[in-house]
Amino acid sequence: MxxxxxxxxxxxxxxxxxxxxxxxxxxxxxxASVFSAKSTTWFEFFFIPLLPxxxxxxWICQICHWMAPHVAGHWEPMVAYxxxxxxxxxxxxxxxxxxxxxxxx
Numbered sequence: 321m322x323x324x325x326x327x328x329x330x331x332x333x334x335x336x337x338x339x340x341x342x343x344x345x346x347x348x349x350x351x352a353s354v355f356s357a358k359s360t361t362w363f364e365f366f367f368i369p370l371l372p373x374x375x376x377x378x379w380i381c382q383i384c385h386w387m388a389p390h391v392a393g394h395w396e397p398m399v400a401y402x403x404x405x406x407x408x409x410x411x412x413x414x415x416x417x418x419x420x421x422x423x424x425x
Contacts, residue, residue, distance in 0.1 A: 331373065333361050335380060344379070344397035348386040352400030354379050356390055 335357045344354040359378045362369035377390040379397055390396075 328364075328366050330364050331361055332364050332369065333359055334369070335359050335378075338377075343400045345400050346381040346384060346386055347397060349381060349384040351381065351383050353382040354386075354397045355382070359387075 337355055338358050339356045341355055343352040345352055346354045357378055357380050358375060359380075360375040361373040363371040363373060379388045379390050380386070388395075
């Protein structure tokens with residue numbers, strides 16, 4: 321009798337937010353959704369993380385998943401401030417139109 325038992329192994333990358341959680345502007349999608357995180361790659365056996373392979377500090381966008389290395393003293397994304405002027409959004413103009421009258425009146 322032959323039994324086949326699959327063995328599931330792999331590497332999974334996990335992100336953990338850290339440090340200052342001030343929102344920053346994403347250079348890719350231009351949203352204020354970039355934060356600093358620690359990225360750790362784990363060796364997994366049957367979906368159980370066993371050994372960390374590597375870890376690094378990164379900037380990551382929550383919307384478009386853009387990622388860049390976070391090195392102290394080097395380039396950083398712009399900080400998003402709440403008092404900056406925003407682009408005007410489109411709002412349709414509403415016109416008071418007369419109600420249609422029925423032909424019987």
